[in-house]
Amino acid sequence: MTSRGIRRKKSSLSEVKVAVIGAPSVGKSALTVRFLTKRYIGEYDHQQDSKYKHEALLDGEPILFEILDTCPKSLDELPGNEIAQWADGLFLVYSITDRESFNYVRRAKQSLHPDVPLTLVGNKADMVHLRQVSPEEGEILAKDFECSFAEVAAAEQVNQVGEVFHELCRDVLSLRKWAKHSLLDRMLGSKSAYRVYSRGKSDSALPKD
Numbered sequence: 729m730t731s732r733g734i735r736r737k738k739s740s741l742s743e744v745k746v747a748v749i750g751a752p753s754v755g756k757s758a759l760t761v762r763f764l765t766k767r768y769i770g771e772y773d774h775q776q777d778s779k780y781k782h783e784a785l786l787d788g789e790p791i792l793f794e795i796l797d798t799c800p801k802s803l804d805e806l807p808g809n810e811i812a813q814w815a816d817g818l819f820l821v822y823s824i825t826d827r828e829s830f831n832y833v834r835r836a837k838q839s840l841h842p843d844v845p846l847t848l849v850g851n852k853a854d855m856v857h858l859r860q861v862s863p864e865e866g867e868i869l870a871k872d873f874e875c876s877f878a879e880v881a882a883a884e885q886v887n888q889v890g891e892v893f894h895e896l897c898r899d900v901l902s903l904r905k906w907a908k909h910s911l912l913d914r915m916l917g918s919k920s921a922y923r924v925y926s927r928g929k930s931d932s933a934l935p936k937d
């Protein structure tokens with residue numbers, strides 16, 4: 729109780745699970761560590777998937793991020809479906825300097841059939857002189873995936889990388905809010921309802937507070 733006898737409502741922690749998917753060496757760990765610590769670690773020796781927990785305030789709301797930084801050994805190793813089932817949101821990361829990594833995210837998306845919010849991320853945007861994938865190609869693929877798109881440079885950007893994580897988290901929370909109000913959610917479950925949600929998003933199907 730406060731001194732005026734009014735009990736303040738404690739805001740509960742929302743948990744958001746995010747998986748970072750992409751071909752080897754596109755900068756998945758660099759992006760994850762940039763978000764978690766604001767630091768850039770150039771060489772990150774990483775032999776298996778890593779999971780991190782991180783508490784942060786998003787738009788005044790406390791969020792517990794759980795981040796899965798995946799670690800495929802080769803371009804032939806696509807993420808398993810258990811990742812899409814575990815995650816509330818996915819980053820599909822490629823390097824703008826590596827055409828093969830762009831093809832990898834296309835294959836990863838096809839193999840996963842994710843029913844959760846996605847963000848397509850073109851990393852290493854500081855290396856424009858070595859660019860193999862244009863921003864327009866990224867935008868077209870994101871349209872095809874019906875998801876958000878950003879080019880970033882984990883090596884140089886702190887705020888932009890943070891904002892990309894925050895935007896995906898906002899999408900996850902919007903979906904939850906929508907699903908709570910949705911009859912479809914009760915009928916189909918929140919992940920299947922997402923398909924319908926993402927199509928109807930542009931028709932402003934979101935409920936107001």
Ligand SMILES: Nc1nc2c(ncn2[C@@H]2O[C@H](COP(=O)(O)OP(=O)(O)OP(=O)(O)O)[C@@H](O)[C@H]2O)c(=O)[nH]1
Pocket residue numbers: 750751752753754755756757758759769770771772774798799800851852853854855880881882883884
């Ligand atoms: N120039 C530049 N290099 C980057 C950037 N992000 C990562 N790198 C470099 O790319 C290499 C691979 O980065 P990682 O973060 O280990 O990539 P990863 O996708 O986690 O790699 P795996 O764990 O092997 O799948 C490292 O040498 C990084 O320093 C970036 O934004 N710009």
